[in-house]
Amino acid sequence: MQRRQSQRQVTEHETPWTLAINGITMGVMSNVPQTREQMIQKKFAKTLAYRAGALPAYHLLCNRDTLTVVTFHRVMPAAERNSTDADPLWTISTELFGAVLSFLARHYNPVTLSDVLASRMGRRALPRRAVLITFDDGWRDNLDYAYPLLRRFGMPAALFTTTEILDEKSVCWWQEVLLWALRTGRRTVRELNLDAREDEAGSGIAPELALLLRYSELESSRRIELLEPLTSELEQRQVRAQMLDSGSLSDLAAGGVEIGVHGATHLPLTALADPADDLARSRSKIALCTKLAQPVSLSFPHGRYDQRVLDAARRLGFKLLFSSDAIVNPCPGGWLPSDIIGRIPIYADAIISSGEHLSAPALAAWQFRRSHRLTA
Ligand SMILES: [Zn+2]
Numbered sequence: 001m002q003r004r005q006s007q008r009q010v011t012e013h014e015t016p017w018t019l020a021i022n023g024i025t026m027g028v029m030s031n032v033p034q035t036r037e038q039m040i041q042k043k044f045a046k047t048l049a050y051r052a053g054a055l056p057a058y059h060l061l062c063n064r065d066t067l068t069v070v071t072f073h074r075v076m077p078a079a080e081r082n083s084t085d086a087d088p089l090w091t092i093s094t095e096l097f098g099a100v101l102s103f104l105a106r107h108y109n110p111v112t113l114s115d116v117l118a119s120r121m122g123r124r125a126l127p128r129r130a131v132l133i134t135f136d137d138g139w140r141d142n143l144d145y146a147y148p149l150l151r152r153f154g155m156p157a158a159l160f161t162t163t164e165i166l167d168e169k170s171v172c173w174w175q176e177v178l179l180w181a182l183r184t185g186r187r188t189v190r191e192l193n194l195d196a197r198e199d200e201a202g203s204g205i206a207p208e209l210a211l212l213l214r215y216s217e218l219e220s221s222r223r224i225e226l227l228e229p230l231t232s233e234l235e236q237r238q239v240r241a242q243m244l245d246s247g248s249l250s251d252l253a254a255g256g257v258e259i260g261v262h263g264a265t266h267l268p269l270t271a272l273a274d275p276a277d278d279l280a281r282s283r284s285k286i287a288l289c290t291k292l293a294q295p296v297s298l299s300f301p302h303g304r305y306d307q308r309v310l311d312a313a314r315r316l317g318f319k320l321l322f323s324s325d326a327i328v329n330p331c332p333g334g335w336l337p338s339d340i341i342g343r344i345p346i347y348a349d350a351i352i353s354s355g356e357h358l359s360a361p362a363l364a365a366w367q368f369r370r371s372h373r374l375t376a
Helices: 016-025 036-051 054-062 078-084 094-107 113-120 141-153 174-183 207-216 220-237 246-254 275-290 307-315 360-368
Strands: 066-072 074-076 091-093 130-137 157-161 258-261 297-299 320-322
Touching: 036 054, 036 360, 054 360, 066 094, 074 078, 074 094, 074 141, 078 091, 091 094, 094 130, 094 141, 094 360, 113 130, 113 258, 113 320, 130 141, 141 157, 141 246, 157 246, 157 297, 174 207, 174 220, 207 220, 246 258, 246 275, 258 275, 275 297, 275 307, 307 320
Parallel strands: 066 130, 074 091, 130 157, 157 258, 258 297, 297 320
Antiparallel strands: none
């Protein structure tokens, strides 16, 4: 999980083709409408650009030599999402997930994590308009609900799992308990702050991340004791395990889902004294559970990385570093020029029309016209 990031970041270098189609699709991307009228106009513009073929034409031309990576977190029936209080920002319904898969199959060529690695290593080029589906964290619903739909659509996927959750005794992950208490207003950051240490807030780290770091420093028995009232309340709603365990991770790997690293602790690697230790422990645990070679791919918890983290990951031999920079990755001739790979998050509220129904124009606008920034 991570905080939501702005949609469009850097402008791509333009060509005559992109300029022409940009003219047609102009305005579709800006997602900061001020009034209801502007929102309706924007929705109409997206629908027109998609139905008239301008957005798909733009995608065919301008994303020809690219890799798009999409990120999901949780997938479950809408009723279960509501009854379990799953984070609505990071959860999409099974119905919507199926529709997104159908959309991806229509507009892209699905590839595996191994395909992406083969391209990066210079062994095999990716097809045009390649797409890789990824999941972060290690939620149990990925196996229960997402996996059967992936199978039905014949779509490969990769899962970046945090390994601490594999040994979680409670049905709820302590980090989710804490974040749930904050997002539902049961507790404020101030109320959860153990010793009124507010210096982290001034150091540029988000208050909720500072809280996670603070609680992670505690003995686990002390943490369990402190969070017990909240855990008990959440367990009334979440009656079965919310996270994968070693066995279910192994099941997913055996079913063809490729497993990568998402940290041992899920704490921001930028905030850790020794990010290499966290990454090394995580990949060893995954190899132990899956009985496969140690992963060489990772995604950064909370999307946080800096040069120190990049250096640590590369020294450990990681070859593919998945960020949360919401860009489309340039891939000239099918060859991936950078080991830092951007990903586009899929938020339900950005791509639905009414109820849980997918708005294909909204998803096309969400994905097709992302910048092609190359991260070094
Ligand atoms: Zn995460």
